Amino acid sequence: MQAILRLDLAGQPxxxxxxxxxxxxxxxxxxxxxxxxxxxxVFGGIQRLTGLRSTIEVQPIIATEGRIFDAFxxxxxNRTLFRRDDHRCLYCGVQGSRSHxxxxxxxxxxxxxTDKWENVVAACKRCNWQxxxxxxxxxxxxxxxxxxxxxxFEWHFLAKDRVLADQMDYLSQQFRADRxxxx
Ligand SMILES: [Zn+2]
Numbered sequence: 001m002q003a004i005l006r007l008d009l010a011g012q013p014x015x016x017x018x019x020x021x022x023x024x025x026x027x028x029x030x031x032x033x034x035x036x037x038x039x040x041x042v043f044g045g046i047q048r049l050t051g052l053r054s055t056i057e058v059q060p061i062i063a064t065e066g067r068i069f070d071a072f073x074x075x076x077x078n079r080t081l082f083r084r085d086d087h088r089c090l091y092c093g094v095q096g097s098r099s100h101x102x103x104x105x106x107x108x109x110x111x112x113x114t115d116k117w118e119n120v121v122a123a124c125k126r127c128n129w130q131x132x133x134x135x136x137x138x139x140x141x142x143x144x145x146x147x148x149x150x151x152x153f154e155w156h157f158l159a160k161d162r163v164l165a166d167q168m169d170y171l172s173q174q175f176r177a178d179r180x181x182x183x
Pocket of ligand 1: 090
């Protein structure tokens with residue numbers, strides 16, 4: 001089902017809502033403003049006084065009241081990591097499905113490399129095995145791209161498989177990393 005992009009009042013992406021969650025936010029009066037063409041109307045209940053059926057028009061991006069969280073830390077998981085790297089092994093460049101890819105630590109964990117966005121890349125099993133406990137320099141396996149930490153706009157794009165045109169327009173304004181985001 002189509003997801004709704006939630007913003008805080010400052011316009012920072014804060015999560016994806018299900019359509020049902022978005023409708024609840026409208027019903028509670030929490031939606032401060034919306035952006036983008038409304039989705040097909042959703043029918044609510046029959047109103048007792050008027051006998052009319054209420055409809056709620058949900059926009060693809062909504063800014064809601066609520067607690068503003070501190071700096072956003074993009075969670076790291078293989079799904080979003082592989083999407084960041086376009087399902088491509090960053091050593092040999094071969095593209096593969098999720099089951100063919102692994103999370104490789106550029107500076108190996110055994111040598112103090114941490115599990116953070118800037119130190120992990122998608123790698124095919126063969127390259128991961130070949131690189132072993134070495135740095136790219138030691139293994140003579142230069143990286144094809146610099147691993148980056150996605151900002152909130154980039155991360156929310158990477159976290160969803162289906163993004164509406166209005167949502168893409170909004171998020172892509174703040175894409176910072178040098179990457180071909182069309183893929
Ligand atoms: Zn490879």
